[in-house]
Amino acid sequence: MIPVSDTSVLTRTEAVERHSLLDVRTVHLDLDLTRGREVFGSTTVIRFACTTPGAATYVDVIPAALHRVVLNGRELDVTTLHKGRLPLTDLAADNELTVEADMAYSHTGEGMHRFTDPADGEDYVYTQSFLGDGPRVFASFDQPDLKARYTVSVTAPHAWTVIGNSLGDQTSPGHWEFAPTPPISSYLVSVVAGPLHSVRAEHDGIPLGLHCRRSLAAHLDADAAELLELTRQGFDHYHRVFRHRYPFDSYDQCFVPEFNAGAMENPGCVTLRDEYVFRSAVADTKREERAMVVIHEMAHMWFGDLVTMKWWDDLWLNESFAEYMAYSVTAASTRFTGAWTGFAADRKPWGYDADQRPSTHPVAPGTIEDTDQALQNFDGISYAKGAAALRQLVAWLGEETFLAGVNDYFDEHAFGNATLDDLLRALAAASGRDVHGWADRWLRTTGVDTLRMTDGRIDHTSADGALRPHQLTVAHYRRTADGTLELAERVPLDLAADGAGAPLDPAAADGAAADLTLLNDTDLSYVKVRLDPASWQTVRTSLGAVPEELARAVLWSAARDQVRDGELAPAEYLRLVADHLPGETSVHLVDAVLSFAHEFVVDSAVTPAERPAALAELARVCRTLLRRTEGEPDRTGLRLVAARGVIATAADQAQTAELRDWLAAGTVPGGPALDPDLRWQLLLRLCVLGAAGEPEIAAEFAADPSDTSEQGAARCRAALPDPAAKETAWQALFHGELSNYLAAATAKGLWQPEQAELLDELTTRYFKELGPAAARRGPALARVLTTAAFPAHAATEHTVRAAEACLADPDLTVATRRGLVDQLDTLRRAVRARALTER
Numbered sequence: 001m002i003p004v005s006d007t008s009v010l011t012r013t014e015a016v017e018r019h020s021l022l023d024v025r026t027v028h029l030d031l032d033l034t035r036g037r038e039v040f041g042s043t044t045v046i047r048f049a050c051t052t053p054g055a056a057t058y059v060d061v062i063p064a065a066l067h068r069v070v071l072n073g074r075e076l077d078v079t080t081l082h083k084g085r086l087p088l089t090d091l092a093a094d095n096e097l098t099v100e101a102d103m104a105y106s107h108t109g110e111g112m113h114r115f116t117d118p119a120d121g122e123d124y125v126y127t128q129s130f131l132g133d134g135p136r137v138f139a140s141f142d143q144p145d146l147k148a149r150y151t152v153s154v155t156a157p158h159a160w161t162v163i164g165n166s167l168g169d170q171t172s173p174g175h176w177e178f179a180p181t182p183p184i185s186s187y188l189v190s191v192v193a194g195p196l197h198s199v200r201a202e203h204d205g206i207p208l209g210l211h212c213r214r215s216l217a218a219h220l221d222a223d224a225a226e227l228l229e230l231t232r233q234g235f236d237h238y239h240r241v242f243r244h245r246y247p248f249d250s251y252d253q254c255f256v257p258e259f260n261a262g263a264m265e266n267p268g269c270v271t272l273r274d275e276y277v278f279r280s281a282v283a284d285t286k287r288e289e290r291a292m293v294v295i296h297e298m299a300h301m302w303f304g305d306l307v308t309m310k311w312w313d314d315l316w317l318n319e320s321f322a323e324y325m326a327y328s329v330t331a332a333s334t335r336f337t338g339a340w341t342g343f344a345a346d347r348k349p350w351g352y353d354a355d356q357r358p359s360t361h362p363v364a365p366g367t368i369e370d371t372d373q374a375l376q377n378f379d380g381i382s383y384a385k386g387a388a389a390l391r392q393l394v395a396w397l398g399e400e401t402f403l404a405g406v407n408d409y410f411d412e413h414a415f416g417n418a419t420l421d422d423l424l425r426a427l428a429a430a431s432g433r434d435v436h437g438w439a440d441r442w443l444r445t446t447g448v449d450t451l452r453m454t455d456g457r458i459d460h461t462s463a464d465g466a467l468r469p470h471q472l473t474v475a476h477y478r479r480t481a482d483g484t485l486e487l488a489e490r491v492p493l494d495l496a497a498d499g500a501g502a503p504l505d506p507a508a509a510d511g512a513a514a515d516l517t518l519l520n521d522t523d524l525s526y527v528k529v530r531l532d533p534a535s536w537q538t539v540r541t542s543l544g545a546v547p548e549e550l551a552r553a554v555l556w557s558a559a560r561d562q563v564r565d566g567e568l569a570p571a572e573y574l575r576l577v578a579d580h581l582p583g584e585t586s587v588h589l590v591d592a593v594l595s596f597a598h599e600f601v602v603d604s605a606v607t608p609a610e611r612p613a614a615l616a617e618l619a620r621v622c623r624t625l626l627r628r629t630e631g632e633p634d635r636t637g638l639r640l641v642a643a644r645g646v647i648a649t650a651a652d653q654a655q656t657a658e659l660r661d662w663l664a665a666g667t668v669p670g671g672p673a674l675d676p677d678l679r680w681q682l683l684l685r686l687c688v689l690g691a692a693g694e695p696e697i698a699a700e701f702a703a704d705p706s707d708t709s710e711q712g713a714a715r716c717r718a719a720l721p722d723p724a725a726k727e728t729a730w731q732a733l734f735h736g737e738l739s740n741y742l743a744a745a746t747a748k749g750l751w752q753p754e755q756a757e758l759l760d761e762l763t764t765r766y767f768k769e770l771g772p773a774a775a776r777r778g779p780a781l782a783r784v785l786t787t788a789a790f791p792a793h794a795a796t797e798h799t800v801r802a803a804e805a806c807l808a809d810p811d812l813t814v815a816t817r818r819g820l821v822d823q824l825d826t827l828r829r830a831v832r833a834r835a836l837t838e839r
């Protein structure tokens with residue numbers, strides 16, 4: 001990896017200037033993947049026009065070695081390359097630029113990532129050109145609004161398959177030629193290569209491909225029918241609602257190793273993390289998540305690839321649109337009809353959390369000054385809040401009108417670039433409504449509104465004082481004779497932005513008082529809800545009896561953010577979990593609630609003295625769930641989540657012995673059988689508790705020497721309650737060259753609340769060594785070091801002060817600072833929650 005310090009950050013001003021000067025026409029890219037394991041050859045020929053002959057600019061290129069640069073037949077001095085920019089002077093009206101370089105392979109998922117599969121020793125490479133990493137692969141004018149037609153050729157080892165943005169052929173052994181693309185942005189250029197396993201199909205005239213590394217072939221084959229069906233359903237839906245047909249010549253979905261994001265929307269060559277080729281049993285919610293990713297990336301083919309943001313300040317628009325479409329299309333056109341519950345339970349909390357931190361920003365930021373800043377907005381606000389805001393917009397305009405505006409926007413800007421304002425104008429024209437005014441309220445402000453029921457009125461507040469209009473529903477529930485709850489009435493509510501204190505009749509239409517009044521019960525809006533005392537009392541006794549899954553999701557979400565806001569004691573939250581989770585039938589809810597209860601409440605927000613009892617309570621819940629799902633074949637997802645919970649909460653000797661029995665038997669009694677994921681999770685827990693060690697780790701790896709096992713072993717070794725093991729993990733994480741995935745695995749093993757004493761000294765060291773390590777390894781590793789590697793269990797004033805002192809260091813990179821600010825916010829909330837318990 002070329003250190004980030006040796007590259008430049010592109011500013012908006014520079015991009016505007018270069019856009020006014022250049023018109024890029026074609027790019028010929030020739031890659032040579034036969035130059036060994038360290039570098040690959042990259043020759044780029046760019047033909048472009050210049051509006052001001054004689055002017056100067058620069059081309060972006062981040063090479064390992066720059067061999068030769070020729071501009072209009074004139075050889076340029078390669079030593080003028082500075083921080084990833086090579087100056088170009090005396091441009092002509094029409095120019096041809098040739099750049100020949102060796103580029104370094106990456107192990108952090110940025111640029112051309114190279115991966116050796118431990119299962120069979122085979123090598124694979126793929127590009128990630130997004131946000132400034134394209135010049136690590138090829139020379140370009142790297143900004144979204146300088147689109148060009150790309151013609152790519154690749155030389156690769158003879159046994160390899162090469163996939164690109166367009167249809168390609170092997171024209172001679174090891175030499176691949178791809179058809180010219182329509183105009184696309186440089187950040188979307190993609191190549192995937194290696195001895196791939198491929199499944200090919202066709203739909204509606206579009207050639208389809210699924211690809212993965214060889215060692216996953218059987219698993220991809222097992223899921224190919226499902227993936228292709230989703231792809232077909234996605235195309236059919238989009239072709240029904242969009243006037244433009246799919247704009248590229250083929251659609252390949254490549255499952256690639258050690259991928260940082262969920263997936264990337266390269267036109268015709270989508271890359272997805274290959275954990276989505278399931279090697280172990282997964283709950284259906286995981287399949288639903290994968291379906292959503294597939295549909296999300298397909299939405300980008302239109303929104304993002306056909307019409308591309310002009311500058312990164314509209315990154316949110318790309319993501320929010322794709323995210324909104326993913327949920328709505330998945331719910332409407334695939335078998336995953338409950339997708340919106342997943343949105344409420346798993347996705348929106350990401351947005352709510354991000355939106356209540358000091359680092360929050362408007363969904364549509366006014367201006368993003370540079371690419372560094374843009375990368376930081378790749379967060380819960382751009383995805384979850386943005387999608388929730390669009391859902392509000394659709395609720396207000398109506399879906400048909402919304403799509404009419406979107407189609408006009410596609411028509412006007414196809415194969416070009418556009419801005420938020422272009423979309424708002426199209427929507428305003430289609431609807432005749434004040435869409436700009438709506439956008440000012442929803443997209444240009446920060447924070448979450450709170451709706452609080454008080455004395456039959458809705459008290460509408462927000463952190464920043466600016467209220468948003470809300471389209472939502474209100475449900476009134478009444479207790480029945482047999483103790484369950486029934487929905488007495490659901491009323492739509494159009495809450496104006498100035499409607500603070502709107503009266504709400506707490507009684508249902510027939511005049512009888514409700515036992516539970518729930519605002520936003522269908523989760524249509526993005527808002528925190530607080531119940532009146534009587535309704536909250538009903539929730540305490542009867543949360544599990546609320547008939548609709550989505551309403552229960554809203555209630556669990558309200559409980560969650562009351563804990564984070566210091567309004568509900570952790571012990572009270574755990575009481576709700578103990579009383580109402582064992583009867584829960586939604587895998588989404590069980591999974592989300594158990595995760596929060598374990599990671600935030602038990603591991604961070606209760607004091608060390610109270611933790612054993614809290615963990616034991618959670619263990620009882622998981623055991624009850626496991627018992628309850630015995631012999632129920634249609635509850636396999638729930639059972640899997642319960643089994644994982646039992647493993648993760650094991651603590652005493654009897655539980656440890658039980659885990660050892662499971663491992664020896666190769667199954668949880670009554671199922672599920674232990675697959676690689678469960679085996680490694682089990683071994684991890686035994687390592688944490690000091691009940692297994694190096695011999696067991698080595699044996700487990702030897703039995704299945706895959707990358708999953710490599711990560712499992714790294715996690716287990718870092719988790720051993722032994723100072724030498726901690727030091728080895730520490731050195732690898734902060735001073736080594738671990739790949740992004742192995743770093744994350746090591747970090748996840750390192751911190752264990754059970755080992756707080758052993759980790760005390762490392763908590764202090766963390767804040768000293770974080771900055772330099774993150775700067776050395778770049779933004780992807782900075783993210784690992786500020787998330788998985790953060791000592792979240794140490795929720796004390798002392799840690800808060802250490803984090804604050806670390807933030808005072810002016811040399812922290814942008815990514816490190818942002819990661820740390822966000823963790824500090826969660827840490828402060830945990831400290832506050834602990835104080836609530838102690839009170």
Ligand SMILES: [Zn+2]
Binds near residue numbers: 265296297300319322
């Ligand atoms: Zn996306």
